[in-house]
Amino acid sequence: MNGIQLFALRLEAEVREGDDLAALLASALADAGLELQGDDVVIVTSKIVSKSEGRVVACDGTPEHKEALVLAESRRVLRRRGPLLITETRHGFVNANAGVDLSNTAAGTAVLLPIDPDRSARALRAALRHRHGVDVAVVITDTFGRTWRQGVTDVAIGAAGLRPVLDLRGTLDATGRRLEATVVAIADEIAGAANLVLDKAAGTPFAILRGGSPAWRGTGSVRRDLIRDPDTDLFR
């Protein structure tokens, strides 16, 4: 029986610029009576990564100010409807309002996405190796809308120690035929799974996934492996 466990870790403190996320995670683990294991995937919401990196800016909350921030974070506007902008961010993500977020931050401020979330993930992974002596994988998540489907899901915006996509092309199915549609975006599935245990209103910015497949481990980045090349995109 192939199984995984996911659990959220509570963080009481508000995260501020310069905070050490590895130390905060260590404290949250200790509060929960847990130790990191080498096959764990550590999932962190982008919100606290951004806060620790000082990606918090003044925002008076007016649509005009928010739009100016969104445009500054974007390299291309794909669609606009009322106050909603669908843009391509400087990273290459396509999402609503370039991830500029006015929730869970002090009044008068907005949180921007990390500048290089893959680098942030690698830095946290290295700090966790140093502190705990284990090589975990790290996934940094944010909440994105989707075309065609209602509702938002959490997806990976940065990753380290993990293959963001698992390429099963060439794998044979149970009947001996080649599998179709088999480049699986496991980093996004991990991000969405973690959101099932996280509670945005309750200060749980970390989740741990335990029992994942060894096949997930490896190198890669969200920017290189998960962002679709605009030239091959049928809807841009």
Next chain:
Amino acid sequence: MNGIQLFALRLEAEVREGDDLAALLASALADAGLELQGDDVVIVTSKIVSKSEGRVVACDGTPEHKEALVLAESRRVLRRRGPLLITETRHGFVNANAGVDLSNTAAGTAVLLPIDPDRSARALRAALRHRHGVDVAVVITDTFGRTWRQGVTDVAIGAAGLRPVLDLRGTLDATGRRLEATVVAIADEIAGAANLVLDKAAGTPFAILRGGSPAWRGTGSVRRDLIRDPDTDLFR
């Protein structure tokens, strides 16, 4: 600590038209030494739902034959590139090749999506209630590509006993401000999470999610709650 567990159940037998999925699940549970619990979410891949419902048709494997099947399953073609068709299915799903799948089925055949996956989910839920005396939730999954991002993920195409989207609008964040972007597509996150334990090459068509939030329970359907109204879709 808020936590969930996910595990896959193995099914040795090939599923055929008329097979009772509740009986197959009961047998897979018994093999694993497990009993269903009332808070479980049962995740089933659409492939075996389709097979049990006789949604298997002859296909000689040529691009022409496959395309004819795809077009028969679709009400609108959105994009075409080489043999790849992005269509809107008769259900309203937008995906590649209308879910027509030539893997994990006998040579010379193709599997189509269930005609009404929400109805299939309700039927399985009722059968499980009858057999085990517990009210589980059921999610039927299929593998879809996405715009903007590489790789496929599993999403929900049918659900029962579950709110496919969890509407947190009006919920206050940790700082007392209203949460943004808070209609969460939990059925899709559950489907993707289950795919982390399923192995398409190894005959594991069932997964169980244990420990989910009571807030997920309720009524709703994928068709009504998760499919975006084409009139409000910015990219169709």
